[in-house]
Amino acid sequence: MTDKAVFARQFIEAIPHGRALGMVLTGIGDGTAEIAMPYDARLVGDPETGVIHGGAVSAVMDTCCGAAVMSHPMAPASTATIDLRIDYMRAARPGQTIVTRATCYHITRSVAFVRATAVDDDTETPVATASGAFTVEAR
Amino acid sequence: MARNRPEPVQVIKQRRDAALGALVHGVPYIQFLGITFERRGDELTAVLPFEEKLVGNPMLPAIHGGVTAAFLEVTSIITLSWGMIWEDVESGALTVETLAAGDLPRLPKTIDFTVDYLRSGLPRDAYARATISRAGRRYASVDVASWQDNRARPFAKATGHFVMPRRHG
Numbered sequence: 001m002t003d004k005a006v007f008a009r010q011f012i013e014a015i016p017h018g019r020a021l022g023m024v025l026t027g028i029g030d031g032t033a034e035i036a037m038p039y040d041a042r043l044v045g046d047p048e049t050g051v052i053h054g055g056a057v058s059a060v061m062d063t064c065c066g067a068a069v070m071s072h073p074m075a076p077a078s079t080a081t082i083d084l085r086i087d088y089m090r091a092a093r094p095g096q097t098i099v100t101r102a103t104c105y106h107i108t109r110s111v112a113f114v115r116a117t118a119v120d121d122d123t124e125t126p127v128a129t130a131s132g133a134f135t136v137e138a139r
Numbered sequence: 140m141a142r143n144r145p146e147p148v149q150v151i152k153q154r155r156d157a158a159l160g161a162l163v164h165g166v167p168y169i170q171f172l173g174i175t176f177e178r179r180g181d182e183l184t185a186v187l188p189f190e191e192k193l194v195g196n197p198m199l200p201a202i203h204g205g206v207t208a209a210f211l212e213v214t215s216i217i218t219l220s221w222g223m224i225w226e227d228v229e230s231g232a233l234t235v236e237t238l239a240a241g242d243l244p245r246l247p248k249t250i251d252f253t254v255d256y257l258r259s260g261l262p263r264d265a266y267a268r269a270t271i272s273r274a275g276r277r278y279a280s281v282d283v284a285s286w287q288d289n290r291a292r293p294f295a296k297a298t299g300h301f302v303m304p305r306r307h308g
Binding site for chain 1 (some may be wrong): 204259
């Protein structure tokens with residue numbers, strides 16, 4: 001693993017809210033990241049169905065997008081979300097881990113553009129997709 | 140002909156607060172984030188008390204962008220649901236006993252949610268209010284903004300679209 005990947009992993013694992021949600025960084029590359037969030041009854045948004053709240057999916061999507069920016073070869077010193085749009089395709093199945101993958105597909109001196117997808121055990125049809133713009137903080 | 144006497148104020152407050160409480164306490168994730176709702180008549184203000192576990196950037200420190208998004212989405216969904224049950228609660232079609240027993244209406248489902256991060260969320264309490272810009276039978280649109288020290292300087296705002304649950308009648 002490169003220094004940058006080590007740094008990105010440490011950075012993600014140092015986030016208090018990431019720990020609170022049980023997020024685990026399962027992959028990091030040049031402008032890509034993968035984060036898993038195990039099912040947790042505390043994160044349920046609809047008590048009738050046991051489905052995880054969209055807000056928790058937003059949190060893992062946002063973190064994953066930020067990690068993808070941090071891991072980009074241009075290596076920004078830091079990043080912050082400018083805007084993030086999430087589309088919810090279907091409910092995540094209760095009991096299943098949610099896995100998000102993000103790609104920083106374009107980066108300028110000031111802005112990073114990111115896309116992400118979230119799936120559960122059914123990896124064919126996404127639970128949600130996201131797209132956003134992030135700041136690029138100079139070193 | 141004598142008009143019906145208005146209901147005693149305690150009866151009205153008790154009914155409305157019980158209905159709101161049932162709506163909010165039924166959702167585990169709202170409890171996880173520690174969000175509460177304050178009510179003035181039918182107007183709701185969501186409150187997110189600061190906690191260490193909400194931090195996203197420990198260096199600043201700042202509230203996690205995902206927490207901000209979740210706070211705005213929770214505020215939108217509760218405000219929509221509250222608007223949906225208000226008349227039934229007031230008319231007595233939906234009783235406090237029914238709500239307290241956990242027999243709640245189905246919640247709106249988020250289609251999409253777009254958050255603008257205007258400034259970083261400081262390590263202190265945050266507040267949010269949502270306005271329903273379109274309340275259709277099947278779809279609804281909501282605008283929501285969150286602030287900390289100054290209501291005129293929100294740190295995040297969002298727009299969301301929702302599928303409304305099927306209702307009786």
